[in-house]
Amino acid sequence: LLLVDMGNDHSKGHKSPPAATKGSSVSSSPPISGSSPKALSPIWQQRLLMLTDGAEPLQRAHFDQFGEEYGTLLWRYFTDGDESGGISIDRFAAKATPLFGSSTDIYVKIAGSGEVLLRIAGSLVEAAPDEREEVYLNVLRHLKSFGDDWNAAVDWKHAEAERVADPLQLRFHAAFSTIPVPSIPASHIVSPFCMFFLRASIPPGYLPPQNYEWSILYSSVTSGMSTSRFESCVFGYKSRTLTLVRTARGLYAIGADQEWRHSLAPFGGAEAFCIRLVPAPIVRRSGSSSLFCNLKLRASKMGISWKGGDLDLDKDLSQVLEMEVWACGGSKYLEEHAKLKVWQKNQTEKMKKVPLPGNWDDNVDKTILEMAGFQFSNERNNDPKPEERRE
Numbered sequence: 553l554l555l556v557d558m559g560n561d562h563s564k565g566h567k568s569p570p571a572a573t574k575g576s577s578v579s580s581s582p583p584i585s586g587s588s589p590k591a592l593s594p595i596w597q598q599r600l601l602m603l604t605d606g607a608e609p610l611q612r613a614h615f616d617q618f619g620e621e622y623g624t625l626l627w628r629y630f631t632d633g634d635e636s637g638g639i640s641i642d643r644f645a646a647k648a649t650p651l652f653g654s655s656t657d658i659y660v661k662i663a664g665s666g667e668v669l670l671r672i673a674g675s676l677v678e679a680a681p682d683e684r685e686e687v688y689l690n691v692l693r694h695l696k697s698f699g700d701d702w703n704a705a706v707d708w709k710h711a712e713a714e715r716v717a718d719p720l721q722l723r724f725h726a727a728f729s730t731i732p733v734p735s736i737p738a739s740h741i742v743s744p745f746c747m748f749f750l751r752a753s754i755p756p757g758y759l760p761p762q763n764y765e766w767s768i769l770y771s772s773v774t775s776g777m778s779t780s781r782f783e784s785c786v787f788g789y790k791s792r793t794l795t796l797v798r799t800a801r802g803l804y805a806i807g808a809d810q811e812w813r814h815s816l817a818p819f820g821g822a823e824a825f826c827i828r829l830v831p832a833p834i835v836r837r838s839g840s841s842s843l844f845c846n847l848k849l850r851a852s853k854m855g856i857s858w859k860g861g862d863l864d865l866d867k868d869l870s871q872v873l874e875m876e877v878w879a880c881g882g883s884k885y886l887e888e889h890a891k892l893k894v895w896q897k898n899q900t901e902k903m904k905k906v907p908l909p910g911n912w913d914d915n916v917d918k919t920i921l922e923m924a925g926f927q928f929s930n931e932r933n934n935d936p937k938p939e940e941r942r943e
Contacts, residue, residue, distance in 0.1 A: 596645040602728045609638025618723060622672050626724070629662045651724055656717035657706050659724075666695040666705035669717060673752075676719035678735050679744035687746045687803070690832040712836075713753040737766050740773040741874040742796055742803070746829065750794070750805055755823040758792050758807055761882040769793065769889075770877040779847055779869050782877070786812050788896075789889045791881025792823075797863070798874040803830040804863050808843055816852040818844045818859055826858040837861050 604614050612635065615623035630639050630647045639647075650658045663669040670692065674680045681688040694712065698704040709716050723733045736747045751759070760766055770785035772778075786793065788811065795806040807825040818841045825838040842859040846852050847867050854867035865871055879886060 596641060596648075599648070599728050600641050600644055609640050610644055611638050617727060619672075619675070621668075622676070622720065622723070625662050625664070625668075625672075651721070656715075656721050657709075659717040659720040660706045660709060661702045663705070663717075663720070664702050665700060666698075666702075666708060667692060669705055669720075670695070673716055673719040674745050674748055676723050676733055677744075677748055679748035681745045682743065685743055685745060686830050686832075687743065687749065690830060690834050691749055693832060694834050713749065715756075716749075716752040718752070737878070739796065739876060740768075740771050741798055741876050746803075750827075753827075754794070754805075754807055754825065755809075757809065757823050758794060758880045760880065764882050766794070766878045766880055767886060768876065769879045770875070772872070772875045777869065777872060777875065779867070782869070782875065783847065784893075786877050788892045789879055789881075789885060791879065791885035794878040794880055796874075796876045796878075797865075797872055799865075799871045800873065801862065801871070802828050804828055806843065806858070806863070812845055814846050814848045815844070816846065816849060818842055826861050826863055828862065835861070 600608070600610065604610055610630070612627050615627045617623070618626055627635065630644065631637075660666075660669055663672060670681055670688070681692075683689075695705065695708045698708040698711075719733065722731075725731070726733050736744060736751060738744065739747050769789055770782055775781050775785065790811045793808045793812065795808065797804045797806065805825075805827040807823065807827075809821040809823045810819055813819070820840055820843040822840050823838070824840065824843055825836065826842070827837075828835040837858060837860060839859075844853075844855075844857045844859065846854050847856075847869075848854075856865040856869070857863055869875070879889075
C-alpha cells in the first residue's frame with residue numbers, strides 16, 4: 553500500500569500507541585459481535601484507546617489530528633451525518649472495519665469527489681495542488697471527464713491512478729500505529745503534486761523498495777544540460793528509471809524498465825511508458841520496444857524518441873529545456889552502478905598507458921566504453937562551462 557517512503561512530518565505530535573495485546577494485529581479486521589465494549593474483540597478497544605486516550609464516547613475533537621478538512625469528513629462518515637452526539641465503540645468498530653481493508657475505494661467515498669480527493673491526498677504528502685498549475689488542471693480535467701461524484705472518482709482511480717487515495721488510508725492507519733505518513737521526493741523541475749500524481753499512476757514496479765527512496769541519477773539543473781553528462785550519469789544503471797523531460801512542446805515522463813543504452817532499435821519491456829503531462833489532454837502510452845535512444849552510433853537514426861508519440865529529441869538534446877532521471881531500484885543497483893563507473897575510469901587510465909595500433913577514436917574498446925555512457929577527458933573538456941549551460 554505504500555505510495556512513498558520518505559519523511560516523517562505528518563507523524564509529528566503523534567503519541568506512541570500502547571503495547572499491542574498479545575496475538576493481535578493492527579492490520580486485521582475482526583468480526584463484530586455484541587453491543588457492549590466487553591463483547592468486542594480487544595483490538596477494537598485498543599484502537600479506540602489509541603485514538604481517544606481512553607475517552608468514550610468518541611467526540612469530534614478526537615478527529616482534529618487529521619486536519620480540519622479530512623477530520624470533518626471522517627467525523628461525518630462515522631456519525632452518518634448525525635453530529636449531535638458521540639460515537640460508541642460499537643459504531644466505531646462497525647464503521648472502521650472497511651477502513652482497515654485493502655481497498656481504498658471507501659476513502660474516495662469519504663472524500664465525496666475527485667477534486668476533494670486530490671486536494672486532501674496531496675496535502676497529506678506535502679504535495680498540495682496549486683490551482684494555477686497546468687499539470688494539476690490537466691489531471692483534474694481528465695478526472696472530471698469521468699463524472700463529478702465519488703463513484704466516477706473511483707472509476708478514474710482504477711483506470712488512471714490506482715494509488716491516489718493511499719495517503720488518506722495511510723494517515724488514518726497512522727493514528728493506530730507508529731508508522732508515519734511518508735512524503736515524496738523533491739524534484740528540481742516539476743511540482744510536488746506532479747511527483748505525487750506520477751507515484752500514484754505509474755506501474756507498481758517503479759515504486760521504491762521498502763526502506764528505500766528514489767535517487768536522482770542526473771539533473772540538468774545541477775549538472776547542466778549536456779548529452780555526455782546524461783550518458784555518464786545514467787548509462788549502466790541496470791534497473792528501472794523515471795525520466796522527466798521538459799521541452800517547449802510539453803512535459804513528459806518516461807518510464808524505462810530496461811537500462812538506458814545506445815541502440816539501433818527501440819527497446820523496453822511491457823511496463824515501459826511515456827506520459828505527456830502538458831499540454832492537455834494527458835496522453836499515456838506504454839508497451840515493449842517503444843523507447844529509442846541512440847546518441848553515438850552513426851549506423852542508425854540518432855536521438856531519443858517514443859514510438860507513436862510526439863516525443864522526438866535530436867542527438868544533441870537541443871530541444872530539452874530541463875531533464876531529470878530518477879533511479880527507481882534499490883540500493884543494490886546504485887552500488888553496482890557506482891562500481892561500474894569506477895571500473896570504467898580505471899580502464900580508461902590503463903588504455904592511456906598502453907600503446908594501441910591505429911587511431912584511439914576508432915578503437916573498439918573506446919566504442920564499448922562510450923556505449924556504456926563513459927565520458928572521456930577530452931569530451932569533458934568540451935562540455936559547456938557552468939556559466940554557459942542552458943538554463
